[in-house]
Amino acid sequence: MLNKLTHIVLLTLFTGLILGVFYPLAGQNRAEIPGGSFHSVLPEVKGEPNEVELFHLDQTAVTNGQFLEFLKENPDWRRSYTPALYAENGYLKHWKSDLDYGDESLQGLPVTRVSWFAANAYCGWKSGRLPTLNEWEYAAQLMDHESAVEADQFSADLIGWYSAVDTDKTQPVASTGIENRHGVKDMFGLVMEWVEDFQPPIGEDISIDCGTMGTMKGDNSIYSYAMSIRYVTRMSFKPTSTTGMLGFRCAYNQQPEL
Amino acid sequence: MNRTKKLSLTLFAFFLLPTALLAQHGHGNHTNNNALNPKEVNMEHSLFHMSANWTNHRNETLKLSDFSGNPVVIVMYYGNCVQVCPILIRDANRVFKAVDESLRKNVRVLAVTFDPQNDTIERLHAYAEEKELNIPEWHFITGNRSDIRELAMLLGVEYTKKGDGHFAHSNLVTVLDDEGKIIHRLEGLNQPVDEAAKYIETILNTNPDGRSHQNLD
Numbered sequence: 001m002l003n004k005l006t007h008i009v010l011l012t013l014f015t016g017l018i019l020g021v022f023y024p025l026a027g028q029n030r031a032e033i034p035g036g037s038f039h040s041v042l043p044e045v046k047g048e049p050n051e052v053e054l055f056h057l058d059q060t061a062v063t064n065g066q067f068l069e070f071l072k073e074n075p076d077w078r079r080s081y082t083p084a085l086y087a088e089n090g091y092l093k094h095w096k097s098d099l100d101y102g103d104e105s106l107q108g109l110p111v112t113r114v115s116w117f118a119a120n121a122y123c124g125w126k127s128g129r130l131p132t133l134n135e136w137e138y139a140a141q142l143m144d145h146e147s148a149v150e151a152d153q154f155s156a157d158l159i160g161w162y163s164a165v166d167t168d169k170t171q172p173v174a175s176t177g178i179e180n181r182h183g184v185k186d187m188f189g190l191v192m193e194w195v196e197d198f199q200p201p202i203g204e205d206i207s208i209d210c211g212t213m214g215t216m217k218g219d220n221s222i223y224s225y226a227m228s229i230r231y232v233t234r235m236s237f238k239p240t241s242t243t244g245m246l247g248f249r250c251a252y253n254q255q256p257e258l
Numbered sequence: 259m260n261r262t263k264k265l266s267l268t269l270f271a272f273f274l275l276p277t278a279l280l281a282q283h284g285h286g287n288h289t290n291n292n293a294l295n296p297k298e299v300n301m302e303h304s305l306f307h308m309s310a311n312w313t314n315h316r317n318e319t320l321k322l323s324d325f326s327g328n329p330v331v332i333v334m335y336y337g338n339c340v341q342v343c344p345i346l347i348r349d350a351n352r353v354f355k356a357v358d359e360s361l362r363k364n365v366r367v368l369a370v371t372f373d374p375q376n377d378t379i380e381r382l383h384a385y386a387e388e389k390e391l392n393i394p395e396w397h398f399i400t401g402n403r404s405d406i407r408e409l410a411m412l413l414g415v416e417y418t419k420k421g422d423g424h425f426a427h428s429n430l431v432t433v434l435d436d437e438g439k440i441i442h443r444l445e446g447l448n449q450p451v452d453e454a455a456k457y458i459e460t461i462l463n464t465n466p467d468g469r470s471h472q473n474l475d
Contacts (some may be wrong), residue, residue, distance in 0.1 A: 077310055084278075085300060085303035085304070085305070085412070086307070092366060111312055116411065117411065120404050120407060120408055120411075121404065121408070122401060124404035124405065129404050129407075130404070132418075139464070197407075197416070197418050199297065199409075199416060200418060239411045240300070
């Protein structure tokens with residue numbers, strides 16, 4: 001009898017310990033992205049790669065379900081309260097009402113029709129931030145392909161996808177099967193994503209024309225062309241834009257933000 | 259023949275194309291080619307909607323809406339920037355000083371850092387002292403990263419942290435009216451400030467005591 005009780009107590013303690021250690025990490029679904037560098041297509045510093053420090057990134061884009069939790073705690077960001085300063089009219093217009101996205105099937109879909117301001121506020125609420133453009137691009141190119149041929153095929157498909165992101169056929173997060181080597185899912189093939197500095201300093205005169213594309217620094221690979229399309233598309237957004245093709249995920253510093 | 263054609267095409271590509279691109283750059287009517295051009299901004303809506311909490315160099319917590327009723331001059335800078343930023347701060351002060359002395363006490367000047375990691379309250383305070391601007395009308399301000407980025411986005415200030423810890427950034431001084439709407443922007447360094455001062459004086463002459471709280475829109 002006493003033995004059995006001790007057994008139960010020990011088991012409870014042990015389970016508690018295991019949960020205490022692993023649950024906080026497991027619950028967050030964040031990937032650690034080690035520092036490194038990559039080549040952007042922007043002519044920043046000639047030939048020099050962009051350095052990126054270690055950071056953490058959500059494994060999946062923020063869903064309607066998650067965004068609803070944010071709205072419950074932050075009334076200012078509900079559809080009917082958000083001023084035009086922060087979002088165009090289309091803000092969350094596919095939702096049924098302020099705190100109801102309507103169809104249950106939307107729960108696991110990436111939230112779209114959110115302005116940069118709303119995305120930025122969500123990540124701040126999570127004690128994080130939007131990933132910088134360089135962080136996002138760096139994480140996105142940490143893909144392992146079987147071969148160069150396969151990598152080119154992937155990039156070619158990507159160009160097709162960027163040409164016509166179909167906002168009527170959005171799938172749930174983690175459904176594309178595309179994943180980088182650190183477990184970050186759907187950076188391609190689901191929705192485009194906001195980044196902290198989506199209009200980088202150089203952005204002024206860049207547009208989608210051959211002359212401009214030609215001046216973007218790249219290595220002539222197919223991926224570099226897909227990347228140029230992504231940069232240029234991103235720069236065309238305004239911080240108040242609320243399109244069906246744009247979602248987001250958050251990033252976090254190793255040390256909490258001050 | 260073919261050769262000549264090829265050569266002229268090459269010439270075009272090498273000389274005319276870059277010229278065409280440079281010509282596009284010249285659209286802005288300011289001359290600071292090395293700095294980032296500020297973005298167009300929404301001037302119809304009040305920035306006092308921003309609900310973020312900020313901390314100034316006197317360690318006081320404040321919101322932008324606390325300045326409702328006062329014209330506000332805003333400049334974004336960071337303390338480790340020793341070449342350009344002192345000029346930006348000086349420009350904001352030139353606007354401040356250009357306002358008639360009897361009205362000046364109702365003007366608020368906010369200098370907001372891009373660099374909350376290095377610009378601690380202590381450093382903001384030391385900076386204010388060093389520039390002899392630790393005066394009631396001035397607030398050297400820090401906040402959390404996403405709020406600083408949000409404010410920059412509202413003002414049309416671009417900035418990017420570079421690998422060496424410095425920031426590439428637009429040089430911009432913004433004037434808000436007493437309802438928090440952007441009414442004037444000084445783009446670039448060392449620009450004339452008379453117009454900015456005139457805007458501010460007009461507001462203060464209409465509403466000399468400031469601080470009459472109005473509905474935001």
